[in-house]
Amino acid sequence: MPELALKQQVLRKPSSREALQGADDTAVVRAFLAGEERAFQELVERYQTRLLNFIYRTIGDRERAEDLVQEVFIRVYRHIHRFDTSKKFSTWIYTIASNLAKNELRNRSRNPLILFQTITSNREDGERPLQFEDYTSRPDDLYEKRHLRRLVEETVDQLPEHHRQVFVLREIEGKSYEEIAEITDCNLGTVKSRLNRARNAFAAIIEPMVG
Amino acid sequence: MNCRSFRKMHVTYVDGLMDERQSALMHAHLDECERCARWNTAIRRGLLMARNLPAIQPSPDFMARLEMRLASAETRPGIPTRIEAGDRKRVVRAAIAVAIAVSAVVMIRANRTPSVPLTVPAPVAVAQSQTTTGRHNGPALSEPELARMLATVVPVWIPAEPSSGDPTVQLVNAGLQAPSLSP
Numbered sequence: 001m002p003e004l005a006l007k008q009q010v011l012r013k014p015s016s017r018e019a020l021q022g023a024d025d026t027a028v029v030r031a032f033l034a035g036e037e038r039a040f041q042e043l044v045e046r047y048q049t050r051l052l053n054f055i056y057r058t059i060g061d062r063e064r065a066e067d068l069v070q071e072v073f074i075r076v077y078r079h080i081h082r083f084d085t086s087k088k089f090s091t092w093i094y095t096i097a098s099n100l101a102k103n104e105l106r107n108r109s110r111n112p113l114i115l116f117q118t119i120t121s122n123r124e125d126g127e128r129p130l131q132f133e134d135y136t137s138r139p140d141d142l143y144e145k146r147h148l149r150r151l152v153e154e155t156v157d158q159l160p161e162h163h164r165q166v167f168v169l170r171e172i173e174g175k176s177y178e179e180i181a182e183i184t185d186c187n188l189g190t191v192k193s194r195l196n197r198a199r200n201a202f203a204a205i206i207e208p209m210v211g
Numbered sequence: 212m213n214c215r216s217f218r219k220m221h222v223t224y225v226d227g228l229m230d231e232r233q234s235a236l237m238h239a240h241l242d243e244c245e246r247c248a249r250w251n252t253a254i255r256r257g258l259l260m261a262r263n264l265p266a267i268q269p270s271p272d273f274m275a276r277l278e279m280r281l282a283s284a285e286t287r288p289g290i291p292t293r294i295e296a297g298d299r300k301r302v303v304r305a306a307i308a309v310a311i312a313v314s315a316v317v318m319i320r321a322n323r324t325p326s327v328p329l330t331v332p333a334p335v336a337v338a339q340s341q342t343t344t345g346r347h348n349g350p351a352l353s354e355p356e357l358a359r360m361l362a363t364v365v366p367v368w369i370p371a372e373p374s375s376g377d378p379t380v381q382l383v384n385a386g387l388q389a390p391s392l393s394p
Binding site: 041044048049052053056057062066069070073074077148149152153155156167171172192195196199200202203206207 | 225249253257258261262265266273281361
């Protein structure tokens with residue numbers, strides 16, 4: 001039985017961590033289900049940064065994004081015994097993250113005070129709104145001043161919610177159209193359409209600075 | 212090809228997922244239409260920046276906080292103590308199904324007919340999984356490299372050959388290809 005062999009391998013302490021690190025997601029999940037607690041830690045280490053960036057780019061609040069990533073892992077821990085190991089673990093965990101991010105945005109839209117507090121807490125002291133920045137500098141000058149990166153981040157933040165999520169999954173997380181369709185529970189045509197609109201909206205804002 | 216068709220198909224074009232014939236039509240339109248050429252450049256440069264945003268890292272105490280939460284009684288695997296919103300409907304449906312089954316058994320016994328044995332569905336068989344895909348291959352571009360590219364080139368992405376058994380396409384960071392596309 002492959003699960004038993006893997007469990008025996010990971011319990012030989014000097015190489016167990018390496019065995020986990022070299023295994024694919026499904027093997028790590030199976031090791032955890034077979035009783036290897038360190039396997040869950042491996043999953044956390046693999047996905048914590050990626051999920052944090054995905055959720056942060058979707059909701060725009062770093063502190064809250066970290067809370068939601070923790071919630072993702074708690075749900076994974078609680079429900080992993082129901083996970084179908086014939087499916088991709090990556091898609092499953094991103095779907096959980098996507099749903100939590102969507103719920104967060106939905107809750108915010110119902111409470112404008114929370115949205116305002118998030119915007120003001122994320123802005124550094126003395127920072128001017130982006131529309132008053134100097135657009136006449138050359139791209140390399142702008143980048144050296146770190147403004148270009150902020151411009152990109154703010155532009156992504158300005159995208160409509162549905163378009164932003166697809167944009168982040170594709171452009172920042174590198175997911176395929178099929179994975180995005182599964183994560184967001186849309187068909188392929190909708191994914192491509194939203195991605196096209198997201199890129200259009202993104203380009204419309206960016207073009208004066210880089211065109 | 213007109214501008215509308217060009218922009219409609221632009222997603223698969225910029226991701227390098229078109230066949231040669233369609234790509235040639237798209238290239239030809241770019242050579243003829245300055246407006247679409249500018250728009251194409253803006254999108255590609257914008258995506259280059261987006262794909263090279265630096266990743267933010269979790270707080271140093273992220274793992275410690277998570278371990279504390281996992282150690283609490285409410286997060287034992289397989290023993291949820293709170294029903295999450297999405298599970299409520301499933302629980303209600305299951306309860307109704309159980310009630311109907313119990314009623315059926317009671318009625319059958321009351322009519323003194325032989326009891327029907329309850330069957331339990333076999334567990335789902337587990338098949339081999341696919342490997343995961345991650346972020347774009349290769350390290351992010353350095354700031355001077357990125358600044359140079361933004362000022363001079365139109366980025367083109369080349370889909371990597373899918374690894375055996377993995378049908379998904381991986382994005383590769385910008386290659387400076389197709390000279391005809393540069394402004």
